[in-house]
Amino acid sequence: MTPEFSRPERLDTIGEGERTVAIEAEAEERRRLAARFGIVAVDSLAATLTIRRDAGGILATGRVTGQVVQSCSITGDPLTVAIDEPLALRFVEPMAGEEEVELSADALDTVEIEGSAIDLGEAAAETMALALDPFPRGPDAAEALKRAGVVGEDEAGAVTGPFSALAELKKTLGG
Structure with missing residues (x-):
């Protein structure tokens, strides 16, 4: 071809x-x-x-x-x-x-x-x-993601959810 x-x-x-x-x-x-x-x-x-x-x-x-x-x-x-x-x-x-x-x-x-x-x-x-x-x-990509509910990396630490307790445990254990 x-x-x-x-x-x-x-x-x-x-x-x-x-x-x-x-x-x-x-x-x-x-x-x-x-x-x-x-x-x-x-x-x-x-x-x-x-x-x-x-x-x-x-x-x-x-x-x-x-x-x-x-x-x-x-x-x-x-x-x-x-x-x-x-x-x-x-x-x-x-x-x-x-x-x-x-x-x-x-x-x-x-x-x-x-x-x-x-x-x-x-x-x-x-x-x-x-x-x-x-x-x-x-x-306009960042704003479109935000409107869609997609959390940015900088905001990910502030999110609570089913794995937030595990993240806190990991911090406590020094991991």
Whole structure:
């Protein structure tokens, strides 16, 4: 299946010298990305990446920027969110078998090369998706929770109920 925002770079065009590639999603691609990631809209999505080949594979570094609209996880209100994320990937040839590879802390995330190209658009889309807050809260979320009777963490200690006696016992016993 072709990704919604596909910008393939053929392997035979990538050399050891750095090359900058700028990509930007079109309206239909953004609409399909919003549907894929379950958000209201992707208003803009772009990336400026530097690519080059080295002994370990193909390096892609740069920034992914954009603007998306998510729904507040409490109220459902639309929230506009700015995206500005670094991207640092190493595209590698597929590994044979189920070998486990130890990576150092400063190692780049790796993506296996499929076919004769790397897809910079898909890399940008996935970077955008990883930057999204899975439970975004808008400015009215706290008030909506309060109206619904949900107690905040700061108020939880003042609540009385069936377990308040156990909490007091725990304090008494030094726990």
